[in-house]
Amino acid sequence: MSAPVTAPAPAPWQQYICRACGYVYNEADGDPDGGLAPGTRFCDIPDDWACALCGVTKLDFDLCAAPDPAAPPTRRQPAAPPAPSPTWRPLACWSAPIS
Ligand SMILES: [Zn+2]
Secondary structure (H helix, E strand, O other), X not given: OOOOOOOOOOOOOOEEEEOOOOOEEEOOOOEHHHOEOOOOOHHHOOXXXXXXXXXXXXXXXXXXXXXXXXXXXXXXXXOOOOXXXXXXXXXXXXXXXXX
């Protein structure tokens, strides 16, 4: 079974934020001062790379989830009206004992 060879779609640039100082590493921009060319993927950053501001390594960076403009807006669910409490009362329908 031969699957057609298709080039993977380029993943969008990700941003990673430094947990220590809040510096945001943008893959599209890289870190020229730190020796990372623009377009350097976070996974390609050497382990000895240090945060440009505080000096921690990439291990202290978290993926910065930027809002995706292509994502559909979150649809708000209309709040369901509170169900009226039924004023149900048992019917007094017992048959009187025959005395
Ligand atoms: Zn930092």
